[in-house]
Amino acid sequence: MSNNTSKSSGVDIDLGNRCSKNAYAISKSTFKNRQGRPGMPVMDVDGLFSSMIDFNGTKIGISSDGIGTKVELAERTGIYNTLGFDLLAMVADDLAAGGFVPTNISNIIDADFLDYDIIDSLMNGLKAACDFASVAISGGEIAELGNRMNGYGERMHFNWCSTAIGILHESLKAPLDGKALSEGDVVISLKSRGFRSNGFSLLRKILSEKFGDKWHNEKFGEATYGEAVLTPSLIYSPVVCEFMDNDIRVNGVVHVTGGGVADNLGRILRDEKFGAVLDNLFDPHEIMTHIQQLGKVSDEYAYRYWNMGNGMFVVVNPNDADKALQLAGKKGYQSRTAGVINRSGRITIPAKNLDYPIE
Numbered sequence: 405m406s407n408n409t410s411k412s413s414g415v416d417i418d419l420g421n422r423c424s425k426n427a428y429a430i431s432k433s434t435f436k437n438r439q440g441r442p443g444m445p446v447m448d449v450d451g452l453f454s455s456m457i458d459f460n461g462t463k464i465g466i467s468s469d470g471i472g473t474k475v476e477l478a479e480r481t482g483i484y485n486t487l488g489f490d491l492l493a494m495v496a497d498d499l500a501a502g503g504f505v506p507t508n509i510s511n512i513i514d515a516d517f518l519d520y521d522i523i524d525s526l527m528n529g530l531k532a533a534c535d536f537a538s539v540a541i542s543g544g545e546i547a548e549l550g551n552r553m554n555g556y557g558e559r560m561h562f563n564w565c566s567t568a569i570g571i572l573h574e575s576l577k578a579p580l581d582g583k584a585l586s587e588g589d590v591v592i593s594l595k596s597r598g599f600r601s602n603g604f605s606l607l608r609k610i611l612s613e614k615f616g617d618k619w620h621n622e623k624f625g626e627a628t629y630g631e632a633v634l635t636p637s638l639i640y641s642p643v644v645c646e647f648m649d650n651d652i653r654v655n656g657v658v659h660v661t662g663g664g665v666a667d668n669l670g671r672i673l674r675d676e677k678f679g680a681v682l683d684n685l686f687d688p689h690e691i692m693t694h695i696q697q698l699g700k701v702s703d704e705y706a707y708r709y710w711n712m713g714n715g716m717f718v719v720v721n722p723n724d725a726d727k728a729l730q731l732a733g734k735k736g737y738q739s740r741t742a743g744v745i746n747r748s749g750r751i752t753i754p755a756k757n758l759d760y761p762i763e
Contacts, residue, residue, distance in 0.1 A: 486634065513526065516548070582671070592739055600661055601637055640659075652721075
């Protein structure tokens with residue numbers, strides 16, 4: 405597949421970026437409504453993973469997201485109790501990327517009709533994720549929308565989104581927005597479990613073209629394709645907070661979701677015109693390279709669309725890199741020194757001969 409893969413799968417990354425930029429510009433025009441009052445948005449850099457609002461000196465981070473079309477994998481497999489990890493990971497790890505400690509989540513389930521057992525499984529999964537990340541579920545809504553919702557199979561079809569808030573870590577005076585970066589800082593990669601909760605439109609297109617409508621039942625090793633790609637997201641906010649709790653100089657954090665390695669890392673490099681050489685990334689998971697080969701997806705596109713085995717980057721002072729790796733291991737996360745920050749204005753991945761300009 406060419407770099408036009410996104411359009412053929414119904415997802416255009418560049419169009420999505422333009423829409424997001426426009427939506428944020430419109431939103432930003434409302435900041436004046438709270439100027440000098442509680443709830444005033446305070447961000448120096450646009451396009452980051454979360455936003456900060458000020459309540460009389462208390463700095464609160466806020467992030468909203470959903471699990472996208474990964475819902476269909478649950479509908480196909482009948483496995484619903486892992487989606488809570490995906491839902492929380494999308495917002496908690498966006499908060500952690502800004503230097504916030506996630507504290508609370510509110511969620512909304514929009515469904516065509518209600519299935520008590522599915523709702524119970526979803527919420528118990530979210531509870532398990534929140535227990536893992538020390539987050540409280542403080543609100544929510546379940547709405548029946550009838551034929552406005554559809555999906556796979558005959559059971560309940562739904563969409564699941566959330567908003568989370570957190571407090572700025574006590575070691576920080578301002579959110580992590582890339583301004584603290586320095587040339588020579590070390591990029592630490594935290595390994596992912598799988599696709600996390602993005603890139604499923606392309607994934608489903610590739611597998612359905614190869615195996616037909618029942619692709620989720622086809623065997624992949626000892627599991628099925630449905631089970632393999634449904635692997636729940638690992639939540640990274642606890643280890644990022646652990647770094648800051650232990651005086652590691654965290655200068656930037658990148659949540660690798662939609663936009664893959666290149667677009668997401670570019671968010672914190674762009675404003676100060678930094679670049680990065682990533683010469684020791686984690687290898688993609690077997691299921692990723694397999695689906696990439698099935699769909700003839702180029703490396704250039706794959707590293708801009710999927711996390712390719714790298715779920716989060718934490719940029720630290722080089723003197724703190726070894727300590728960070730040790731702490732990550734103690735917390736049960738796989739980590740490695742993946743690269744270094746430079747002044748090139750480009751992200752390069754030498755092993756794949758990839759070079760992305762930061763725009």
